[in-house]
Amino acid sequence: MPASASSSPRFPGTPSRVELQRLVFSFFNADVAARYWPDIVYGMWVTTYLGLAVVGAGLAAGLALAMARSFQLKPASFLIVVFADVFRALPPLVVIIVLFFAFPYVGLAMSAFTATWLALSLVLAAFAEEIFWAGILAVPKGQTEAARSTGMSRLQTLSYVIIPQAVRLTIPPLTNRMIAITKGTALGSVVAVHEIIYYASSGASEAGNPTPLTLGAAAYLVIFLPVVVLSRWIETRFAWKR
Amino acid sequence: MDQILEVFFNVAILERVWPFLWRGVQMTVALSLVVVPVGLASGVAVAMLYHLHLKRLNRFLMAYVDFFRAFPPLVLLLFIYGGLPFLGLDLPLFATVALAFLLNTSSYYGEIFRAGLESVPAGQAEAARSTGLSRWQTMLWVILPQATRNVLPDLIGNTLEVIKLTTLASVVGFTELLNNARNAQALTYNATPIVAAALIYLIMLWPLVRLVSRLEHKSIALR
Numbered sequence: 127m128p129a130s131a132s133s134s135p136r137f138p139g140t141p142s143r144v145e146l147q148r149l150v151f152s153f154f155n156a157d158v159a160a161r162y163w164p165d166i167v168y169g170m171w172v173t174t175y176l177g178l179a180v181v182g183a184g185l186a187a188g189l190a191l192a193m194a195r196s197f198q199l200k201p202a203s204f205l206i207v208v209f210a211d212v213f214r215a216l217p218p219l220v221v222i223i224v225l226f227f228a229f230p231y232v233g234l235a236m237s238a239f240t241a242t243w244l245a246l247s248l249v250l251a252a253f254a255e256e257i258f259w260a261g262i263l264a265v266p267k268g269q270t271e272a273a274r275s276t277g278m279s280r281l282q283t284l285s286y287v288i289i290p291q292a293v294r295l296t297i298p299p300l301t302n303r304m305i306a307i308t309k310g311t312a313l314g315s316v317v318a319v320h321e322i323i324y325y326a327s328s329g330a331s332e333a334g335n336p337t338p339l340t341l342g343a344a345a346y347l348v349i350f351l352p353v354v355v356l357s358r359w360i361e362t363r364f365a366w367k368r
Numbered sequence: 369m370d371q372i373l374e375v376f377f378n379v380a381i382l383e384r385v386w387p388f389l390w391r392g393v394q395m396t397v398a399l400s401l402v403v404v405p406v407g408l409a410s411g412v413a414v415a416m417l418y419h420l421h422l423k424r425l426n427r428f429l430m431a432y433v434d435f436f437r438a439f440p441p442l443v444l445l446l447f448i449y450g451g452l453p454f455l456g457l458d459l460p461l462f463a464t465v466a467l468a469f470l471l472n473t474s475s476y477y478g479e480i481f482r483a484g485l486e487s488v489p490a491g492q493a494e495a496a497r498s499t500g501l502s503r504w505q506t507m508l509w510v511i512l513p514q515a516t517r518n519v520l521p522d523l524i525g526n527t528l529e530v531i532k533l534t535t536l537a538s539v540v541g542f543t544e545l546l547n548n549a550r551n552a553q554a555l556t557y558n559a560t561p562i563v564a565a566a567l568i569y570l571i572m573l574w575p576l577v578r579l580v581s582r583l584e585h586k587s588i589a590l591r
Contacts, residue, residue: 228559
């Protein structure tokens with residue numbers, strides 16, 4: 127630890143026993159951990175729940191928008207592009223804060239959970255729409271023509287022929303984006319959604335000890351490390367080979 | 369309608385808080401100007417280390433990258449911000465924030481550059497070496513430029529994400545745009561500063577979004 131270099135009198139660079147104890151006392155304090163872990167576990171439930179709700183709503187909305195765009199009605203396409211651009215340009219925290227702090231001024235108050243869910247879903251929808259749309263464009267035109275010539279309707283062509291091929295192309299960028307945005311559930315703590323980081327930082331200031339933050343950090347790893355590892359596997363599994 | 373103009377687009381209030389918001393913009397830009405170039409450089413370093421193909425080192429780098437992909441940047445920031453003082457380290461706020469973002473960002477840039485280096489055919493390195501270039505020269509003048517070109521959309525996309533990331537610094541009271549906008553909103557009891565901040569972000573970042581979009585469409589279509 128860098129701190130020990132300045133204060134260890136005997137061997138610069140090697141932590142003395144006292145400093146190691148201080149480190150353990152600060153970051154891995156069993157008493158503090160025992161007091162705060164139930165809160166953190168409850169926060170994990172809220173984080174998971176919020177994350178799943180965001181993924182569900184964001185992906186569904188993104189797919190719907192990409193499909194709507196593929197019908198190539200000029201005004202509709204234009205609105206979808208504007209939507210996607212705006213929510214890809216705005217930082218998610220800004221969207222949350224506008225929804226939570228600005229909308230009440232016009233009588234549109236919503237709970238912190240709803241604001242966070244809505245903001246992250248909008249952002250994910252914008253990114254997902256662009257990714258799905260790029261995937262749809264990448265499917266060769268002949269596929270549509272062939273499907274249409276067998277008598278399928280446009281909607282049938284889209285949902286049975288184009289989308290299944292497009293989705294396969296889009297899985298690696300989509301999983302990356304999903305992980306990045308569900309990690310954004312931590313931003314909910316700014317408007318006091320009772321998720322992991324909310325309990326971790328309020329616990330840390332209450333106890334005057336950063337152990338709850340360590341617990342919170344560990345909780346995020348418990349939730350997201352498997353997702354990251356799974357995404358690596360999915361990326362190789364679905365790698366499009368021609 | 370009048371009410372919406374009054375609380376969202378109030379010109380009088382905007383005039384009053386504008387100097388404050390403008391200082392926030394400058395801090396946002398300053399933070400980005402530190403985090404993006406240093407992040408890019410450390411990303412290149414991570415990727416070049418990976419490219420040495422040392423088994424144990426690679427496993428470590430992979431763990432490093434996965435760790436930071438799984439770790440929300442806000443948690444990292446709060447951990448460093450709240451934890452460093454307990455280690456007896458008192459960094460200035462700018463350094464704390466930059467450090468947290470760099471740890472997060474270098475792993476993302478590293479992963480992108482790694483994919484880039486892998487996309488350059490081995491023949492390029494062999495040809496360059498056979499002309500008498502050293503390994504270092506080969507990397508710098510032959511491999512890296514091609515790698516960078518191949519992953520340009522991802523690099524720009526990640527840069528966009530890094531700039532958006534700077535908003536998190538408002539949580540620890542770093543006086544960037546979002547922080548100042550929220551303070552101004554609290555002082556004026558009016559949503560105009562927040563709406564103005566959102567518009568400023570939109571104006572700053574929209575060109576980047578367009579660029580990324582164009583490049584990405586090209587790269588997916590080519591796959």
